[in-house]
Amino acid sequence: MRKRNIVKLKLLLFQSLIVGIGGILGAISRYLLENFVMFFTGKTLFPLGTFVVNMLGCLLIGMIFALIDNYSSVGSRVRLFFITGYLGALTTFSSFGLDTFKLIISNHIMIAVFNILIQVVIGLFAVWLGYVVIRIIGRIRRV
Amino acid sequence: MLMQCLFVGIGGFFGAISRFIISTKVQNYSKSSVFPYGTLCVNFLGCLIIGFLSGIVLHSNYLNLDLQNLLITGFLGALTTFSTFGFETYALIRSRAITLAVINILLQVVIGITLLWFGFFIADILF
Numbered sequence: 001m002r003k004r005n006i007v008k009l010k011l012l013l014f015q016s017l018i019v020g021i022g023g024i025l026g027a028i029s030r031y032l033l034e035n036f037v038m039f040f041t042g043k044t045l046f047p048l049g050t051f052v053v054n055m056l057g058c059l060l061i062g063m064i065f066a067l068i069d070n071y072s073s074v075g076s077r078v079r080l081f082f083i084t085g086y087l088g089a090l091t092t093f094s095s096f097g098l099d100t101f102k103l104i105i106s107n108h109i110m111i112a113v114f115n116i117l118i119q120v121v122i123g124l125f126a127v128w129l130g131y132v133v134i135r136i137i138g139r140i141r142r143v
Numbered sequence: 144m145l146m147q148c149l150f151v152g153i154g155g156f157f158g159a160i161s162r163f164i165i166s167t168k169v170q171n172y173s174k175s176s177v178f179p180y181g182t183l184c185v186n187f188l189g190c191l192i193i194g195f196l197s198g199i200v201l202h203s204n205y206l207n208l209d210l211q212n213l214l215i216t217g218f219l220g221a222l223t224t225f226s227t228f229g230f231e232t233y234a235l236i237r238s239r240a241i242t243l244a245v246i247n248i249l250l251q252v253v254i255g256i257t258l259l260w261f262g263f264f265i266a267d268i269l270f
Contacts, residue, residue: 015163057224061227065230084162088227091224094193116252124236
């Protein structure tokens with residue numbers, strides 16, 4: 001095996017480890033948060049647990065990308081750990097899909113459509129909000 | 144609770160790494176760095192599998208709670224992502240590619256749920 005390929009493989013393994021550890025924390029955070037929400041609200045028709053973790057993840061990803069854009073000293077390892085690893089595991093599209101699917105087959109079509117619309121719209125809004133808040137804080141600090 | 148966290152965490156470890164490798168390879172392979180093919184791919188895969196596994200859970204008892212936490216909550220939950228999808232759509236909107244943003248949303252949701260239904264359908268037949 002060429003030395004270059006070995007170096008590339010070692011880098012990939014190292015990056016994967018960073019992502020993986022972020023993933024462990026993100027998945028456990030999601031699990032605990034969803035249980036926490038369910039503990040307070042009981043079993044609801046609308047998938048509140050998935051909604052909360054996804055919207056939180058969108059807010060945070062906006063904030064972290066703003067940090068990366070503002071402070072270039074924040075390295076790629078931070079991006080791998082927090083965004084790819086942690087936030088990628090904190091949020092979930094499969095649960096979102098399953099929740100929507102279950103609503104559809106139990107004849108709650110309106111709530112299914114509502115779930116899709118509200119998660120997409122508020123999710124995008126949360127990304128924008130997170131980004132803008134960090135940018136504004138950055139500008140205030142520079143003044 | 145602690146044991147369940149362990150299973151979720153292990154699944155999350157492998158799910159996140161799988162997402163990292165698959166989405167990077169797919170995105171590199173598709174020369175267009177603008178459209179988020181990588182995220183589409185992992186989310187589609189995750190939807191298909193979660194439909195299938197949910198069908199198994201419904202029609203049999205092959206998957207106990209620990210396995211569900213490991214495979215569904217842990218692995219698939221980490222394999223798929225909503226935050227990256229949200230950010231990539233936001234990035235498309237910010238760079239004035241509104242049509243692509245709308246297409247991304249529609250593709251993700253429609254094909255995602257269709258694949259989920261398909262996985263469920265297959266499990267329905269097999270179990």
